[in-house]
Amino acid sequence: MIVAEQKPFQEIYESVREHQNLLILGCGTCVTVCMAGGEREVGILANQIRLAAKEENRKMEVLEHTITRQCDEEFFDSTVSSSIREADAVLSLGCGVGVQHIVELFDEVPIHPGLNTQFFGANLQQGLWGERCAGCGECVLDTYEGICPVARCSKSMMNGPCGGSSNGMCEVDPENTPCAWQLIIDRMTKLNKLDKLMENQPPKNWSRDRHGGPRRTQREDMTL
């Protein structure tokens, strides 16, 4: 899923404090699971904004609403659409995709982002998420027995490890980040496939990553 975290409160408040009628719109999918922008976080932020406005004697109406997915037009029903149009501004707690999708659907309303979108990740334990995929467009997990060097090696090395791997940890963040190449070697050892690493991997085709410009995907059979 897409993992995000909330922007610092002061940054959010500065961006919305001039609006008298603010709608905070949460998203019920990824950012609900990573506890950054679901119904609960919308409630917390709405209460914080109400309190901050009260502290400076500012009149501000804060509405709360959360929809299933901000990145899908079908979830913008007539109720939420009219709340968006009636608001002075919308503070979206969706990921960057959600924010931009609202901008595309409601081009007359100012939209502010409430989250910093971070990565595609897995839930490692309650309250902790870690990056696992960087959406490179041409998956090489098969070559590396299911451990991604693009997203999990700090230097995205296709032929590793580098000299900074020590005690199984990466030199870039030895406290928290395991060396992806240590993980790859450990896994290959376990599967008896270490000889696979004798093969030198050619440079990856990055044109299918972000480096080839914005991407789109189409399923001909599904388009109307």
Next chain:
Amino acid sequence: MEPNIIAFCCHYCAFTAADLAGTMRQQYPANIHIVRLPCTGKVDINMLLRAFVDEADGVMVAGCEVGSCHFLEGNIRAKKRVEYAKRKLEEVGINPEKLEMFHIAASEGPLFAQTARDFTDKIRRMIQQESQIEQGSEGQKKKEQIAEPVDNRKEENDRSTGAM
């Protein structure tokens, strides 16, 4: 005016202690509004913030003693949430000490009454200090407003000197 205090109390310990305090004829301020929860583990950050939005001056969360939670770890989870909510209050400029967590066993009626009295006193003092600061800064603002035209002229003079 007495401060408006909301106390979220767990059914098994703090609420029973509050009840006992009453039975024992212990005095504690009447401005404390008790909300009974099955366990302090039910405490949600939003509940705590909402209390402040709805005009609470102080919020207490009172659960069992550490190690004797009826639901094992509810009070430990509540403590973490209270800490988080305190940070959220601080971010909006509210003194985080207006929210506190306490551990009070079911048999400790007098402790409940004492805690309620102490917390009320603390909140009352904070409100007084805040209003003094506010009055002080308003006085300061008025002074600045009177002084402003003089300052403007000075600035204009400075600027014209600079242009030469």
